[in-house]
Amino acid sequence: MTxxxxxxxxxxxxYVRKVMICAHELGVLDRLELVxxxxxxxxxxxxxxxxxxxxxxxxxxxxxxxxxxxSVVICEYLNELAGGSLFPAQGDAxxxxxxxxxxxxxLLDALILWRNERERAQPLQPLMDAxxxxxxxxxxxxxxxxxxxxxxxFSIGTLTVGCALGYMDYRFDAYGWRQxxxxxxxxxxxxxxxxxxxATEPVDG
Ligand SMILES: N[C@@H](CCC(=O)N[C@@H](CS)C(=O)NCC(=O)O)C(=O)O
Numbered sequence: 001m002t003x004x005x006x007x008x009x010x011x012x013x014x015y016v017r018k019v020m021i022c023a024h025e026l027g028v029l030d031r032l033e034l035v036x037x038x039x040x041x042x043x044x045x046x047x048x049x050x051x052x053x054x055x056x057x058x059x060x061x062x063x064x065x066x067x068x069x070x071s072v073v074i075c076e077y078l079n080e081l082a083g084g085s086l087f088p089a090q091g092d093a094x095x096x097x098x099x100x101x102x103x104x105x106x107l108l109d110a111l112i113l114w115r116n117e118r119e120r121a122q123p124l125q126p127l128m129d130a131x132x133x134x135x136x137x138x139x140x141x142x143x144x145x146x147x148x149x150x151x152x153x154f155s156i157g158t159l160t161v162g163c164a165l166g167y168m169d170y171r172f173d174a175y176g177w178r179q180x181x182x183x184x185x186x187x188x189x190x191x192x193x194x195x196x197x198x199a200t201e202p203v204d205g
Contacts, residue, residue: 003063007074008037008048011203014108014167015071016058021159022075024196026082041116072105075156086156093153100149100157107138107164115171139181146183150190162191170202 009016023029037048037057044055051067052059060068060077068074079086088094114131117123142149142161152158165188168177178185191197 002031004033005031005063006051006061007032007034008039008051008057008059008061009034010037010039010057011205012170013039013057014163014170014202015105017163017166017200017202018071018156018160019058019060019074019078020200021163021196022078022084022086022156024199025086025154025159025194026078026084028078028082031081072101079156086154086159088153088155093155096148096152097155097157100152100155101160103138103141104157104160104162104164107135107161108167110134110138111164111167111172135175136180139177139184143181143184146181146187149184150187154191154194158191159197162188162197166192166197166202 007016007019009020023032037059038045039048039055039057048057048059049055051061052069054069056070058069058071058074060074062068068077076087078084088097110131114128114135117127117131142165149158149161165177165184168175
């Protein structure tokens, strides 16, 4: 029996969701052993830190002990393991996928910092305003690119943008991103019909 890859996992993390969507799409779910790991910026987790001193999820531990992080590296690793095509190898398809991948991750980074600030007893207003401005302009960019997203093959780029929008549904309901970006909302609704996205919707717990 092939030994499993240990994945430090949570049903809430959008970065873990990227990895799980890749695993579903690539047919390697059964290679993963999911370990529920709590990662919170203000509370480093000693158990997780034994594998990743940054105390972040996702973190993947191979049977030979090599630890892979972060989601960018883990997704590409799974793609190579399965001989998949989620990371287009060349040309415009490659650069568009990588660009959306980086942009989706950047949007997630901003959303998570925004949420952390929002949860503080006395949020710093200039920081709150800066995050709102960045997120709003990022949404506008994605709205302008909604047709290109719809025409592009499913890839690490489109799935990462999908995870960032899904995180807004999960943590920023009141922001109302769908009203601000209706073409993007249509594209996202179609994307979310894929079994890999349905199976990985963020949940509390
Ligand atoms: N760039 C990393 C970001 C991972 C990340 O920030 N994960 C969050 C959970 S959603 C985390 O572990 N936060 C704990 C911390 O920042 O200490 C990736 O793509 O995997």
